Amino acid sequence: MTSPAQQQAWITQLNGGDAVAASGAAIAAGAPDAAVPTDMDVVVYDKYYRVQGELNNCISLKATIARLKLDEAQIVVDANDPLAPAMLKCWQELVPVTIAFSNGALRRAFWVETAHDKMLEDGTKVVECQLVGIMTYLDRVLVWPHPFLPIEIQPSEAIFIGPSITCLKTMVAENNLRLQLGLWDLVNHLGSLDLDWRTWFGTLLTQQSLSLNDLMEMVTTPVCVAQYDVLADTSIWTAFHGRMDTCWKLITQQIKDNGLYPSLDLWMPGDPQPAGVLFPLQVPTYVFNIKDYMGVTGPTDTPFDGLLELGLDAEDGLLGGVLAPFLNPNNEYVPPGSNIVIAPTLGVNFTPPWVIFNADVDDSGITALDVAFHAPLAWSLVLGGRSPQWLNDLLNATLEWLVDMFMMFIGITGISNSLLDGILDNAFLAFEIFEAFDRRVQMGPYGPPEKFFPSQSTYNVDTLMDAIKAMWDTRGYPSAQFSFTNGQGYQVGRDIFPGAMASVIKRGIVFTDYVDVITVTDDVNNRGKVEVQVGDGRREESPMAIFQRKLVGLEEDVNLMLLAPPSG
Numbered sequence: 001m002t003s004p005a006q007q008q009a010w011i012t013q014l015n016g017g018d019a020v021a022a023s024g025a026a027i028a029a030g031a032p033d034a035a036v037p038t039d040m041d042v043v044v045y046d047k048y049y050r051v052q053g054e055l056n057n058c059i060s061l062k063a064t065i066a067r068l069k070l071d072e073a074q075i076v077v078d079a080n081d082p083l084a085p086a087m088l089k090c091w092q093e094l095v096p097v098t099i100a101f102s103n104g105a106l107r108r109a110f111w112v113e114t115a116h117d118k119m120l121e122d123g124t125k126v127v128e129c130q131l132v133g134i135m136t137y138l139d140r141v142l143v144w145p146h147p148f149l150p151i152e153i154q155p156s157e158a159i160f161i162g163p164s165i166t167c168l169k170t171m172v173a174e175n176n177l178r179l180q181l182g183l184w185d186l187v188n189h190l191g192s193l194d195l196d197w198r199t200w201f202g203t204l205l206t207q208q209s210l211s212l213n214d215l216m217e218m219v220t221t222p223v224c225v226a227q228y229d230v231l232a233d234t235s236i237w238t239a240f241h242g243r244m245d246t247c248w249k250l251i252t253q254q255i256k257d258n259g260l261y262p263s264l265d266l267w268m269p270g271d272p273q274p275a276g277v278l279f280p281l282q283v284p285t286y287v288f289n290i291k292d293y294m295g296v297t298g299p300t301d302t303p304f305d306g307l308l309e310l311g312l313d314a315e316d317g318l319l320g321g322v323l324a325p326f327l328n329p330n331n332e333y334v335p336p337g338s339n340i341v342i343a344p345t346l347g348v349n350f351t352p353p354w355v356i357f358n359a360d361v362d363d364s365g366i367t368a369l370d371v372a373f374h375a376p377l378a379w380s381l382v383l384g385g386r387s388p389q390w391l392n393d394l395l396n397a398t399l400e401w402l403v404d405m406f407m408m409f410i411g412i413t414g415i416s417n418s419l420l421d422g423i424l425d426n427a428f429l430a431f432e433i434f435e436a437f438d439r440r441v442q443m444g445p446y447g448p449p450e451k452f453f454p455s456q457s458t459y460n461v462d463t464l465m466d467a468i469k470a471m472w473d474t475r476g477y478p479s480a481q482f483s484f485t486n487g488q489g490y491q492v493g494r495d496i497f498p499g500a501m502a503s504v505i506k507r508g509i510v511f512t513d514y515v516d517v518i519t520v521t522d523d524v525n526n527r528g529k530v531e532v533q534v535g536d537g538r539r540e541e542s543p544m545a546i547f548q549r550k551l552v553g554l555e556e557d558v559n560l561m562l563l564a565p566p567s568g
Contacts, residue, residue, distance in 0.1 A: 040061065040100075040522045042097065042098070043100075044083045044087060044095065046096075049268065049284035055077060057077075057078065060074075060075070060523035061073070061074070061075050061099070061523070062074050062519065062520065063110075063519070064517060064518070065133075066517050067514055068516070070136050074128070074129070076128045078126060078127075079117065079125035087112050088117060094111050095112040098110070101486075101530065108133060109265070110131035110132060111131065111132065111136075115130075116129070133264075134266060138223075138251065138288070141172075141176060141179065143158050143244065145158050145243050146158070147178040147183075148174070149184070150184040152187070156243075162303070163230070163235045163238075164260060164290075164292075164306070165228060165290045166235075167240070168250075168260070169226075171250065172225055172251075172288050173225040173288075176225070180219065180222070219278065220277065220285055221283055221285055224274070224281065224286070225288045225289075226275065226287060226289040227276035231302060233306065234292070234301060236306045237303075238258060240254065258292075259295075260292055260294075261293050261498060263289050263291070266284065266285075266286060267286075269282065269283070291499065293499050293501055294340065295340075295351045295501055296309060297348070298348050305348070312327070327343035327344070327345055327346065330344065332350070334350050335501075335503075353501040353502055353503055356504075356510075357504045357505070358505045359482070359504055359505060359506045365484045366484050366504070367484055370480070370481045371478065371480045371504075371506045376447070376448075376475055377474040378447075378449060378450050378474050379439045379443055379447060379449060380435045380440075381433070381434045381436075381450070381452075381453060381467060381470045381474065382434075383433075383434065383458065383466055384430050384432050384454070384457075384463070385426070385454045387425065387426045387429050387430045387457075388429060391429055395424045395425075395428070396421045399420040429459055431458065432459060432463055436475075451470075480504050480511035483532055486529075486530030496515055497518075498515055498517075498518055499515065501515070504534065511535070513534050515532060516533050516534065516535060519532075
């Protein structure tokens with residue numbers, strides 16, 4: 001953790017010299033905007049995204065936009081509202097809804113997943129709708145092992161190795177192309193149990209026309225993946241595979257491990273063309289993109305940067321950061337309690353976020369704050385419970401030999417030599433101890449000493465990996481969560497958005513974490529209320545745990561490419 005003196009130096013640097021940082025600190029110190037943006041625009045569409053109308057008098061609305069979960073919302077409208085019948089059609093067709101707030105700075109798209117036509121006990125009739133964000137679409141798209149082959153030929157698994165953003169965009173692009181182009185429709189459905197011949201040409205039959213322009217639209221509708229330059233992808237490297245998993249399932253672990261934020265935004269005619277689309281968009285389209293908000297920059301602006309970051313994570317986990325004095329001699333700031341590893345001497349730096357809330361002043365804009373300091377659990381860790389298998393086998397073989405020798409010596413036969421097998425199993429080298437000496441000194445002589453972690457074996461590489469993860473899991477660490485009123489210094493959609501990082505200063509200590517949840521509430525008691533949660537308060541995984549998961553993924557990918565069964 002960065003020392004208080006170094007953090008104070010960083011805060012001082014923010015407030016001096018750099019005009020952008022200084023203006024950010026001034027906003028954080030409580031310079032509110034002239035007016036709090038509380039407008040809420042809710043628009044309902046038909047299944048082709050043609051506007052049906054705008055909800056002007058909904059009874060209540062609550063929308064939650066999260067970093068690691070799918071968006072969701074709840075809307076309650078009067079049963080006599082002109083748009084109520086349209087929303088009740090969700091059992092037959094898609095009912096899209098968009099919610100825009102902060103003067104249109106942030107617009108999120110949903111569809112009605114469930115609609116309740118209700119009569120309350122007081123006789124009031126309402127339509128209550130549960131909505132899901134359009135990212136749910138990718139939770140309904142499967143990752144085929146070979147998307148460009150028919151369903152009858154799907155050997156092995158889909159394998160992805162390389163920069164994280166490139167791997168994820170490739171996965172989403174090729175599986176949506178499979179659906180949108182209707183590849184192998186005829187072959188895929190020849191064995192359909194219902195023998196509906198229309199499924200043989202389903203993609204073509206659902207097109208409104210078959211002009212060249214419409215065929216080009218098939219490539220980008222409904223999902224278009226923003227193009228990416230593989231040679232400029234600096235995201236950290238990864239390795240994973242899937243076989244009929246959903247796109248969202250495989251995306252989720254990668255964004256947890258690599259500080260990425262995926263977005264599936266609705267593009268509508270009249271909006272600016274998204275950057276990097278293959279063809280100009282002409283009809284409503286879901287545009288998929290991934291951004292790296294971790295704030296770590298490398299020396300080359302090439303995929304080598306991501307590979308270098310992966311190597312630094314491995315060093316931090318395998319060697320416990322023993323090279324940190326050489327890689328980061330000035331102990332430059334990284335978020336305390338995070339799994340971010342930097343090496344300024346190699347050109348790998350952390351760029352602090354623009355958004356900084358100063359909780360040490362009265363007019364910070366913060367409405368709720370929780371800074372949690374978690375105590376270390378122990379300084380000595382005991383792992384094991386089972387002896388190495390080779391040792392158990394050796395002891396059993398020795399006992400069998402001794403039984404044979406004894407029987408020969410006394411001249412008795414017919415007694416099995418395995419009579420004593422297992423009597424010494426797990427008696428030797430069954431436990432291994434690891435100590436964090438620096439932690440022991442910091443905690444003092446009265447600190448809790450030991451904690452046990454069961455493992456399958458001891459005195460091997462797996463146990464070392466488990467010990468490194470256990471060291472991380474038992475460390476002391478700080479975390480911060482806070483909420484603020486939209487427009488008081490910063491504005492959602494302009495300064496703050498899901499997946500980005502934000503900092504809060506409390507007692508002169510800087511805490512930095514991801515914007516995890518944005519909640520918008522609009523009812524009779526809360527007009528356009530926006531709450532932002534920065535950090536979720538859980539223990540982050542150690543760099544070694546993430547690196548080991550990637551290493552296992554790489555091993556399994558290589559095994560799959562060599563047609564060998566995956567390990568484990």
